[in-house]
Amino acid sequence: MPAPFNRSAELEREKRLRLLSDTDRDIIRLVNDPLFPRWLEQIKAVGGCSHPVYLSGSTITRNALTGEVISSYTTATEPGERLAVRCRNRRASVCVPCSRLHAGDTFHLVRAGLSGGKSVPDTVQERPRLFVTLTAPAFGPVHRATEDGELCRPRRDGPVCEHGRPLGCGLVHSKDDHPVGLPQCGACYDYVGQVLWHAHAGRLWDRFTTAVRRHLASAGGIPRSRLSDHLVVSFAKVAEFQRRAAVHFHAVVRLDGPDGPGSAPAAWASEELLLDAVSHAVASSFVTPPESDAYGTERLGWGAQFDARPIRPFNDDDGLSDEAVAAYVAKYVSKGAAETAAGLDYRVTSLGDIHAAAVNDHIRALMGTCWRLGGLPELEHLRLRVWAHSLGYRGHILTKSRRYSTTYAALRADRADHLHGDTEAVDGPDAVTELAWRYVGSGHTPGAAQLAAGIAEDLAQNREIAREMAAEEQWSNG
Numbered sequence: 001m002p003a004p005f006n007r008s009a010e011l012e013r014e015k016r017l018r019l020l021s022d023t024d025r026d027i028i029r030l031v032n033d034p035l036f037p038r039w040l041e042q043i044k045a046v047g048g049c050s051h052p053v054y055l056s057g058s059t060i061t062r063n064a065l066t067g068e069v070i071s072s073y074t075t076a077t078e079p080g081e082r083l084a085v086r087c088r089n090r091r092a093s094v095c096v097p098c099s100r101l102h103a104g105d106t107f108h109l110v111r112a113g114l115s116g117g118k119s120v121p122d123t124v125q126e127r128p129r130l131f132v133t134l135t136a137p138a139f140g141p142v143h144r145a146t147e148d149g150e151l152c153r154p155r156r157d158g159p160v161c162e163h164g165r166p167l168g169c170g171l172v173h174s175k176d177d178h179p180v181g182l183p184q185c186g187a188c189y190d191y192v193g194q195v196l197w198h199a200h201a202g203r204l205w206d207r208f209t210t211a212v213r214r215h216l217a218s219a220g221g222i223p224r225s226r227l228s229d230h231l232v233v234s235f236a237k238v239a240e241f242q243r244r245a246a247v248h249f250h251a252v253v254r255l256d257g258p259d260g261p262g263s264a265p266a267a268w269a270s271e272e273l274l275l276d277a278v279s280h281a282v283a284s285s286f287v288t289p290p291e292s293d294a295y296g297t298e299r300l301g302w303g304a305q306f307d308a309r310p311i312r313p314f315n316d317d318d319g320l321s322d323e324a325v326a327a328y329v330a331k332y333v334s335k336g337a338a339e340t341a342a343g344l345d346y347r348v349t350s351l352g353d354i355h356a357a358a359v360n361d362h363i364r365a366l367m368g369t370c371w372r373l374g375g376l377p378e379l380e381h382l383r384l385r386v387w388a389h390s391l392g393y394r395g396h397i398l399t400k401s402r403r404y405s406t407t408y409a410a411l412r413a414d415r416a417d418h419l420h421g422d423t424e425a426v427d428g429p430d431a432v433t434e435l436a437w438r439y440v441g442s443g444h445t446p447g448a449a450q451l452a453a454g455i456a457e458d459l460a461q462n463r464e465i466a467r468e469m470a471a472e473e474q475w476s477n478g
Helices: 007-019 022-031 034-047 095-114 120-128 191-199 200-220 222-230 272-285 322-333 351-355 362-372 379-383 406-418 444-477
Strands: 054-061 069-074 083-084 128-135 232-241 247-256 306-312 398-400 431-442
Touching: 007 095, 022 034, 022 444, 034 083, 034 444, 083 120, 095 120, 095 232, 095 247, 095 322, 095 406, 095 444, 120 191, 191 200, 191 362, 200 222, 200 232, 200 247, 200 272, 232 322, 247 272, 247 322, 272 306, 306 322, 362 379
Parallel strands: none
Antiparallel strands: 054 069, 054 083, 054 431, 128 247, 128 306, 232 247, 232 398
16 A cells, blocks of 8 residues: 655655755756666766767668668667767866866876877987977066066166056065966057967967978978978967966977888988077067058067977986976966966956956956957957957967877877776768757756765876786885
8 A cells, every 4th residue: 555645754855855956956956867877878988078969860870781780779768869979178167077087088198208109100209309398578577576686677667657656576476476477557558469479379380380390491401391291390389378467388299200100201301400490589589560550560579588408218307208298288278277377277258358358457458458459450360359259369379280299189088998898889981970969958956966976086196006016016016
């Protein structure tokens, strides 16, 4: 017989539910769903992604000759009749699990171009290689971090700028102090110059790589058009925003033979020559923006702070190790704009959005300058208003030449093969696959977000434990 209805117990249960938060009630709803175990499988499969994308549809593979169904999948039986896939956002401020995965892929991509692996021969370790840092020029004095009690900008006579602000700063700043990176005087600062430099940074990098190749060809006594018969310049470049909100580049530059990383460059193409070519290119490459009465014409080149260090298989007194370079690049690409003084992680559509943004006055002035210059007809091609959230810089965070190493797509394919193991192939000359998928939503409900965060944390801890165990085993085996 069914249990008798207990009105008092039901009222007590409802009372307890009213005292719960929306998140707790949502978790109870999820856990009581008959498909909750399958939902957990989906979220674990996407690594606890913070903002998954949901797709609905089906995939059917048939034999084109007989019409026989070889394999099929549909979301009709999935929770909510949908399938969760990773958002793949590289920014930790948006999705920590996907940014961690992207950082790992970047590490392997960069390291493969330094140490080999992932279809890249290990002979790349023998090639001339440099880790190059290229900076933007100065657009005005800013507060800087100091060490050992050094003053920010010592001035004994206390001079002031034309706006009455002191040109010196007698304070000692740590790297995390709020003033670091901010202008001494916002009215004196060249906001137009910085925005235009950001907008032309991609072209300036192209001029730099062209100048490197031209110098190498000249040193080898061959025409520039014949350089590829003797060597190939390969690179991987990452863009980073300094505390003053100006972009600078870190790049791995490597010399290969005419057939790519599997071949050696000409004997005369030494590490010393590559360093000389890079130094010459920094000093000689520049771009000129369109003329305008609104801002004047400026020649945009690289800043005075330039560094180039050899890359070695292991650390030494003169160079950096393969591992150190790859780890540095991977660490940066997962940072969001808010973490790097780079503006915002989302686009702005009006001056109102800029005024309301949670940024300091320096960043707001740069975004406002983008908006103002973006309205000029002669600068329309730069799309400064579209890229105001990134202070006019519209390049990718990481770029590489085709022959440098593997690709993100290849790394994702290798990971999928590793996760799913060897499966029977369904592709063939007679196999036809029908795909019918559509986007149906994204993100988590409050309870699902909390559960997904717990899953992501557990997976991260498991990976860390596995890494430590592997390191201990390697150490114990000598």
